[in-house]
Amino acid sequence: xxxxxxxxxxxxxxxxxxxxxxxxxxxxxxxxxxxxxxxxxxxxxxxxxxxxxxxxxxxxxxxxxxxxxxxxxxxxxxxxxxxxxxxxxxxxxxxxxxxxxxxxxxxxxxxxxxxxxxxxxxxxxxxxxxxxxxxxxxxxxxxxxxxxxxxxxxxxxxxxxxxxxxxxxxxxxxxxxxxxxxxxxxxxxxxxxxxxxxxxxxxxxxxxxxxxxxxxxxxxxxxxxxxxxxxxxxxxxxxxxxxxxxxxxxxxxxxxxxxxxxxxxxxxxxxxxxxxxxxxxxxxxxxxxxxxxx
Amino acid sequence: xxxxxxxxxxxxxxxxxxxxxxxxxxxxxxxxxxxxxxxxxxxxxxxxxxxxxxxxxxxxxxxxxxxxxxxxxxxxxxxxxxxxxxxxxxxxxxxxxxxxxxxxxxxxxxxxxxxxxxxxxxxxxxxxxxxxxxxxxxxxxxxxxxxxxxxxxxxxxxxxxxxxxxxxxxxxxxxxxxxxxxxxxxxxxxxxxxxxxxxxxxxxxxxxxxxxxxxxxxxxxxx
Numbered sequence: 001x002x003x004x005x006x007x008x009x010x011x012x013x014x015x016x017x018x019x020x021x022x023x024x025x026x027x028x029x030x031x032x033x034x035x036x037x038x039x040x041x042x043x044x045x046x047x048x049x050x051x052x053x054x055x056x057x058x059x060x061x062x063x064x065x066x067x068x069x070x071x072x073x074x075x076x077x078x079x080x081x082x083x084x085x086x087x088x089x090x091x092x093x094x095x096x097x098x099x100x101x102x103x104x105x106x107x108x109x110x111x112x113x114x115x116x117x118x119x120x121x122x123x124x125x126x127x128x129x130x131x132x133x134x135x136x137x138x139x140x141x142x143x144x145x146x147x148x149x150x151x152x153x154x155x156x157x158x159x160x161x162x163x164x165x166x167x168x169x170x171x172x173x174x175x176x177x178x179x180x181x182x183x184x185x186x187x188x189x190x191x192x193x194x195x196x197x198x199x200x201x202x203x204x205x206x207x208x209x210x211x212x213x214x215x216x217x218x219x220x221x222x223x224x225x226x227x228x229x230x231x232x233x234x235x236x237x238x239x240x241x242x243x244x245x246x247x248x249x250x251x252x253x254x255x256x257x258x259x260x261x262x263x264x265x266x267x268x269x270x271x272x273x274x275x276x277x278x279x280x281x282x283x284x285x286x287x288x289x290x291x292x293x294x
Numbered sequence: 295x296x297x298x299x300x301x302x303x304x305x306x307x308x309x310x311x312x313x314x315x316x317x318x319x320x321x322x323x324x325x326x327x328x329x330x331x332x333x334x335x336x337x338x339x340x341x342x343x344x345x346x347x348x349x350x351x352x353x354x355x356x357x358x359x360x361x362x363x364x365x366x367x368x369x370x371x372x373x374x375x376x377x378x379x380x381x382x383x384x385x386x387x388x389x390x391x392x393x394x395x396x397x398x399x400x401x402x403x404x405x406x407x408x409x410x411x412x413x414x415x416x417x418x419x420x421x422x423x424x425x426x427x428x429x430x431x432x433x434x435x436x437x438x439x440x441x442x443x444x445x446x447x448x449x450x451x452x453x454x455x456x457x458x459x460x461x462x463x464x465x466x467x468x469x470x471x472x473x474x475x476x477x478x479x480x481x482x483x484x485x486x487x488x489x490x491x492x493x494x495x496x497x498x499x500x501x502x503x504x505x506x507x508x509x510x511x512x513x514x515x516x517x
Contacts, residue, residue: 014516053382054514077388087378091306100305103298104387 003062004029004151004183005050010059012045018207019045023059025202025212029150032177032184034194034215036287037204043187044084046204047155050185051081064151077105080149084156086140090129094122094139098146105147113142116172134165141169145176152177154186158193166190170197195219195283203290210290215283222286225262227251228275240265243292254281254289295389296397303371303401310370311405314363318413325353326420333424345425351433353417360444361474364406368451371402376455381511395508399452399501406448410441442493443477449500450474456507458515466503473500 003026010023019042027033037043048054050061052068061068066075089097094117102108116138122131128139137157144152152173158166170193177184188194201218203210211218228250237244237253240262244253255262263273281289304311329352332341344350375381384398385391414434421430450470457463473496 048514051382051386053385053512073388073390076386079386081383081386083378083380083382085378087380087383089302089306089374089380089383090377091374092302096301096305100298100302103301104295104389 002029003027005033005061005063005185007046007050007061008059010046010049010056010061012042012049012054012056020204020207020209023209025209027183027185027200029183030181031199032174032186032197033200033202034198035185035187035202035204036191036194037187037189038206038291039189041204041206043189043204044155047084047153047185047187050153051079077147078150080144080147080152082140082144082152082154082157085159086133086137086157088128088136088140088143091127093125093127094120095124097128097139097143101143101147107148109146109148112145112176116142116145119168133160134162137161137165137169141172145172148180150182152182152184152186154184156187156189158188158190163192166193170194173197191284191287201283203287205291218286219281219283221256221258222281222289223255223278224281224285224289225253225255225276225278227253227266227271227273238265243289254286299389299394299397300401303398306374307367307371307402307405310367311409314367315409315413317359317363318409319416321356321359322413322417322420325355325417326424328352329421329424345429351436353421353433353437356437357440357478360406360410360441361447361477362444363409364444364447365451367402367406368448369455371398372452372455381456381508385508385512391508391512392505395505399449399504402448402452403445403501406445410444414441438490439477439493442490442497443474446477446493446497446500447474449497449504453500453503453507456504456511458507458511462510466507470500 005025005027007023007025011021012019023046035043035046045054049056050063050068052071055069063071064075064078066072071079089100092100098110098113102110120135120138122135128136131139137160141157144154154173157169157173161169173184174197176182186198195215198215200212201215202212240255240257242254242256244251257265259276259278262278263276266273266276332352336344345352375384384394387394414437418430418434421433447470450466450473454463454466454470457466476496477493
């Protein structure tokens with residue numbers, strides 16, 4: 001399947017601080033990819049690189065087959081961009097901003113925009129600058145949907161949204177993308193609601209890409225294991241066992257491997273596995289399990 | 295596309311545009327009343343001798359008004375674009391980036407030139423009812439650099455405002471102040487008329503500067 005986004009060997013620094021080294025990933029048509037990471041791991045940096053607003057130290061990205069540094073007008077019209085904080089031209093009201101954008105896109109579809117606007121309790125003359133963050137998010141989303149782009153790039157779409165607006169955003173987006181076979185690349189540091197939205201998950205840690213897998217594979221295979229801690233022991237992370245945390249009464253760790261393999265790994269260290277149990281995780285739990293709490 | 299870009303700038307700046315227009319339009323009756331008052335109290339012959347002998351320019355109160363207008367207009371146009379970097383949205387439009395910026399600059403500079411031009415012409419012809427054209431011509435020759443300074447201030451304000459790095463912004467500001475000061479170096483009525491080509495050169499140069507700032511903004515230059 002054709003890659004809508006393809007990034008090869010992206011390395012970037014801010015000053016002397018390494019953000020990533022040789023980051024590689026691609027997003028296929030029709031997929032919703034969620035880029036997750038803690039604050040400061042470089043999620044917005046990737047968005048900026050993808051849109052040509054930041055020249056990486058090395059490497060290249062291609063959007064719809066074109067180099068990010070020189071996107072043609074046609075390609076730009078196929079990419080819907082949501083900036084962090086749902087930034088829009090705040091001096092417009094909702095009628096004016098629709099009128100403005102509609103002149104740039106030949107396939108402009110007003111219906112999804114007005115459909116969303118009708119859900120907002122704002123007057124048509126209310127300026128965007130006087131709207132709440134949730135209301136602005138709907139304006140920004142409505143404009144992107146009206147643009148009818150092939151690729152939607154959404155930077156931290158959940159930022160500042162209360163649960164209601166977050167759910168509204170996710171539901172609307174999911175319904176739209178499923179119906180139209182669009183590709184979505186989104187970032188977020190709030191992971192609730194995401195497991196029902198994203199097909200693929202990429203998790204960034206400081207300086208590296210920690211993981212890039214289908215979301216269902218993470219939810220199906222990544223487990224939290226608990227071991228009652230009657231006998232004190234020291235357990236370190238390795239390929240099988242990840243993010244070990246010792247509590248007063250038990251030890252917790254995470255693993256992509258099945259129970260049998262985890263037991264083998266523990267037994268090879270002479271640890272009693274009789275009390276070993278596991279539990280399935282939400283995507284948020286999995287994220288914590290992979291990146292740690294700190 | 296051009297209409298859409300002009301529409302955006304119009305919505306953003308229309309109230310400021312009205313305010314600036316009112317200030318410049320209001321200056322016309324102010325100067326006329328000032329002139330007629332002086333005629334009334336000093337007498338025409340005496341006042342004329344003062345104008346000629348002491349090189350008095352009755353519209354000199356206008357000196358820094360175009361500069362302020364250009365500065366405020368430039369900042370008001372670009373500050374909203376730089377807030378939360380919404381300039382990215384403007385540059386992401388399916389329209390050539392340089393052309394988008396050029397059209398924004400044309401809207402700003404065209405509007406300022408229109409306000410300066412129309413109010414200047416009305417003032418010129420109204421004053422010509424009371425004074426010989428030679429005197430008014432000399433006053434407006436002296437006033438031309440003030441208007442040009444306003445135009446240069448507009449472009450330089452845009453340049454400084456878009457620059458993404460604070461240190462470079464400070465350097466640009468100092469350079470902009472130095473360039474603007476050149477417009478106010480001459481004090482007498484006639485000394486500056488020969489410097490006009492230099493001023494035009496500065497304006498053309500400062501019109502190019504914002505494109506370099508946009509380039510740096512696009513590159514994501516941080517230091």
